[in-house]
Amino acid sequence: MLFLSFLGFGIFSIAYNMLGPLVPNIMESTGITLPQAGSLLSAQQGGALLSIVIILLIQSRVRMSTMIRLGYAAIIAAFSLISLFRSTEMLFLAYIILGFGSFLIDSGTNSYIAYEYFNRRGSYISLLHFSYGGAALLTGYIVLPFKNSSWPFAYTLVAALLLIILLLSFHADSRGGRKKQKGSDQRQDPITPLLKDLPFMLYTLVIFLYMGSQIACSAWIPVYVETEIGASGFVIASSLMMFWVGTSLSRLLASIILARGGKPFLLSIWGMVLAGISLIVATGGTENLAIILIFTALTGFFAGSTIPMYIVVASTWYPRNTTFISLSYILSGTLGRMSIPVGITLLADRTSLAFGLKGSSSLLFLSAFLIFLVQRMTKDRPSDVS
Numbered sequence: 203m204l205f206l207s208f209l210g211f212g213i214f215s216i217a218y219n220m221l222g223p224l225v226p227n228i229m230e231s232t233g234i235t236l237p238q239a240g241s242l243l244s245a246q247q248g249g250a251l252l253s254i255v256i257i258l259l260i261q262s263r264v265r266m267s268t269m270i271r272l273g274y275a276a277i278i279a280a281f282s283l284i285s286l287f288r289s290t291e292m293l294f295l296a297y298i299i300l301g302f303g304s305f306l307i308d309s310g311t312n313s314y315i316a317y318e319y320f321n322r323r324g325s326y327i328s329l330l331h332f333s334y335g336g337a338a339l340l341t342g343y344i345v346l347p348f349k350n351s352s353w354p355f356a357y358t359l360v361a362a363l364l365l366i367i368l369l370l371s372f373h374a375d376s377r378g379g380r381k382k383q384k385g386s387d388q389r390q391d392p393i394t395p396l397l398k399d400l401p402f403m404l405y406t407l408v409i410f411l412y413m414g415s416q417i418a419c420s421a422w423i424p425v426y427v428e429t430e431i432g433a434s435g436f437v438i439a440s441s442l443m444m445f446w447v448g449t450s451l452s453r454l455l456a457s458i459i460l461a462r463g464g465k466p467f468l469l470s471i472w473g474m475v476l477a478g479i480s481l482i483v484a485t486g487g488t489e490n491l492a493i494i495l496i497f498t499a500l501t502g503f504f505a506g507s508t509i510p511m512y513i514v515v516a517s518t519w520y521p522r523n524t525t526f527i528s529l530s531y532i533l534s535g536t537l538g539r540m541s542i543p544v545g546i547t548l549l550a551d552r553t554s555l556a557f558g559l560k561g562s563s564s565l566l567f568l569s570a571f572l573i574f575l576v577q578r579m580t581k582d583r584p585s586d587v588s
Contacts, residue, residue: 243543278364282361285354
């Protein structure tokens with residue numbers, strides 16, 4: 203099941219990140235504007251919020267494996283709607299359903315690995331997010347043949363891959379004979395101490411800022427390269443790939459560094475600062491494609507390990523609250539993904555997309571400052587995150 207979790211999370215990544223490269227084609231086909239395209243991301247996060255509310259009500263009666271499968275089924279249904287009905291209304295409905303399923307997969311998979319493989323959580327959580335980034339870097343090339351009027355068939359392809367993962371998960375259960383657990387697969391401690399813990403809440407705010415910046419970069423850098431630089435389709439796909447190359451490499455190295463006793467706060471602070479500087483350079487107006495691609499990759503690289511660092515550090519503080527930690531990461535990330543990309547597109551609509559993307563760099567600098575505060579406030583807490 204561990205390998206299948208990694209593989210499924212990778213295909214989920216493709217589903218989550220394919221909008222950016224297809225935005226110009228969707229805009230041309232449906233007539234929606236750039237701010238409306240940004241609203242698709244908000245609709246997606248609205249679906250995630252709905253999912254969070256429902257799971258909060260029923261989590262004690264639902265297994266993690268069931269959550270994950272429901273997530274796959276929801277995204278398959280969403281992408282089937284896009285494939286069958288090419289209307290603007292159906293596109294927004296599908297992205298709401300995509301957001302609903304995305305939370306179930308993201309939260310469920312992280313909780314499952316953090317709990318079932320607690321002693322290896324540092325390595326496995328980093329590898330899980332490496333699989334996400336590794337698949338995301340291929341997204342631009344996977345959808346490249348569909349960057350025309352046939353763009354809905356890209357969604358058909360990904361839905362078929364997710365269906366295979368869903369069927370394999372049932373097959374793995376039947377072969378493994380894994381004992382079915384009740385409830386949420388684990389007993390959780392009360393969440394009140396986490397809600398009263400200022401360092402935990404500040405660290406969760408970092409996720410809000412980072413996830414908003416991340417989705418803005420992955421969605422709008424390809425659009426920036428196409429509309430403001432006038433690059434070819436291959437370069438457009440490469441811009442998304444380079445961002446996720448950097449992110450994936452960062453997460454792979456994080457698993458190695460953490461296993462060898464690396465300091466997550468120190469890595470995260472400097473990573474955020476350097477990521478912000480790299481994003482400024484990448485969107486600085488140069489038409490040198492090499493500079494744009496290299497610094498796009500560096501933006502992803504320097505900040506790429508933020509999510510796995512958060513999960514392994516927080517689960518070290520609260521080892522019996524892994525489900526709530528995953529929920530907090532998803533909720534804060536959802537709010538960031540919902541609000542920040544729309545703000546950037548509104549700013550871009552009044553100035554330029556390059557200027558809007560530069561606004562994301564300030565969020566990364568603020569994140570570095572918040573992580574520094576968390577480090578100072580928690581210096582006496584457990585630090586073994588291997």
